[in-house]
Amino acid sequence: MEQGIQQPKKKLSDNVKSIFFLFPSWILLLIFFIGPMILTVIFSFSNLALTGTNASQFQFIGFDNFVQMFQDPNFRISIWNTIVFVFFSAVIGQCFLGFLIAFLMREKNTAFRRVIGLIIIAAWVTPEVVVSFCWVAFLGETGTANWLLGLLNIEPIAWLFTFPMISVIIANVWRGTAFSMMVFQSALDDIPKEVEEAAVMDGASRWQIVTKITIPMVKGTIATNLMLVTLQTLGVFTLIYTMTGGGPGVSTATLPVFMYQQAFVSYQLGYGTAISLVLLAIGAIASLIYMKTLKVKV
Incomplete structure (x- = not known):
């Protein structure tokens, strides 16, 4: 008791x-x-500003920032730029390429995997601003890319002005693929070899093993990696701003860049925070789509 x-x-x-x-x-x-x-959330419904009359007359203005946002053609362009950048940089670029590299290195010896892994990871651990300057130098008028074209008697190309979005996508893929590669490498190494060997004995082709066994067994990892890479890519700012400043014009102004321009260049903090909420909503929607499509519970 x-x-x-x-x-x-x-x-x-x-x-x-x-x-x-x-x-x-x-x-x-x-x-x-x-x-x-x-x-x-509070500031997104206000007229908060760093300069002008609004800076001294703080007040709540309801949904005015959101109305202005969706009426702004530059905002619609930034939404489209963000979708293009994330799809080709995160989904097609980092995730697919990371899986492909991890899959191709799966059967290789340890020494080969370490050498290739170190080369790829070197780009990932390099600070984003350093990567940006490296790619600006590589794609510049007198950069390595145009020097290689010169060897083929091809006229130099102003990459950052002619193909700005392609340039920043390639730079981001080059830097971020290592993360996906390591995630998929770990998941692929956990697949029991006996399962694939049994499939081979049953007459399954290489393609059938990949699509019917390998991918389904790492489906949860694919969903998790897609969400992480997408959310990380949605927030990429330094690389784009350093390489192009969001230009030429607004051709590479993704939502983080557009938000920065409105909040800290135009000094409209209320409007900038409203844009950040839209960015947050896009990330949440993308995560839900991944979980629904791949039928994974997180």
């Missing part, structure tokens, strides 16, 4: 200790995550 009375007290004491030790984490979470999220 005495033990039954002491046990709830002990459990209560453990809960109090847990709350005490987690309290600093909650404070940090509130300050650096929940607080900014709440302020972002």
Whole structure:
């Protein structure tokens, strides 16, 4: 009877200790995550600005920022630029290429995998701004790309002005593919070889093994990687802004670049935070589509 009375007290004491030790984490979470999220929502419905009359006359303006946003042709262009950049850079580029490299290296010896892996990972660990300057130099008028074209007697091309979106997509794929490669490499190594060997003995072709066994067994990894790479690519700013500044014109102005221009170049912070909410919504919708399409529960 005495033990039954002491046990709830002990459990209560453990809960109090847990709350005490987690309290600093909650404070940090509130300050650096929940607080900014709440302020972002509040500011998106306001006329917050850094200069002009709005800077001294803060007020809530309802959905005016969102109405202005969807009436702005540059915003619609940035939406399209974002979709193109994410689809070709994240889905087609990083995810597909990362899977292909991981699959091709699967049967190779350890030394070969380490050498190729280090070469690819070197681009990933390089700071984004450094990667941007490397590609600006590579695609410049006197860069390596035009030097190679000169060897073929082809006139130099102003890559960053003639093909700006293709240029930033290639640069981002070059930098980010290593992450997908490592994720898929780990997942493919976990597939039991006995399963594929049994399929070969049953007369399955190489294509059938890949489509009917390999891909279904790493479906969860594919969904997770797609979500992570998509969300990361949605937030790419430094690479695009350093290479093209969102131009020429607005031809490479994705939502993060457009948001920066409105918030910190035009000083319309309220309008900029409203754009950030749209960016957040696009990321959430993309994640739901991946989970629904691949039928994966996260």
